[in-house]
Amino acid sequence: EVQLVESGGGLVQPGGSLRLSCAASGFTFSSYSMNWVRQAPGEGLEWVSNIATTGATMYYADSVRGRFTISRDNAKNSLYLQMSSLTDEDTAVYYCARDLHGDYAFDHWGQGTLVTVSS
């Protein structure tokens, strides 16, 4: 069974940093590109970032480019999101989502981790 378990969320002050993790199991992690998707309270889904299978290619939403860094450790079956210069607009539930193999659909999602940016 595919499982994605996010961790690392919490309360952080504006301008602060936070690192999210996503532990993957039940599939060959190194064979799938991975994503972070977020959802602000009461709002819709927003794609945040994608990383290719080897970690060689990364993409970011305009709203986070230059502040967030996606990475992965295939040996540890883990995905990460380093977030810095956080503002209240980054307050959201952050989901780790797997790409359908060789495709551009999010076929498995974690349960999400809440990031709250507030003083």
Place this chain on the structure above:
Amino acid sequence: QSALTQPASVSGSPGQSITISCTGTNSDIGTYIYVSWYQQHPGKAPKLLIYDVSYRPSGVSSRFSGSKSGSTASLTISGLQFEDEADYYCSSYTSSNTPRVFGGGTKLTVL
């Protein structure tokens, strides 16, 4: 990259069919087959319903179907059930430097 455009809400009665539209541009839906749809119940993670415009993952009910015409994709739910009440999101691959985009979401109410 602007979000894809979906109606804010739709409603229907049990047994009826409804269609949710998702309008994009020639940079996304109009060019690529990579249109997907997701169902999200309150407090839960989204669930993939449709990928590549019209394909259903294993385990998804055949009551859910997808289509595309030009730059507009559609999700049709037939034989509405109370359990279908949820938020629905479309997504597409795009040719921009932010290669994924979601619609704003549509709240389905089953009356």
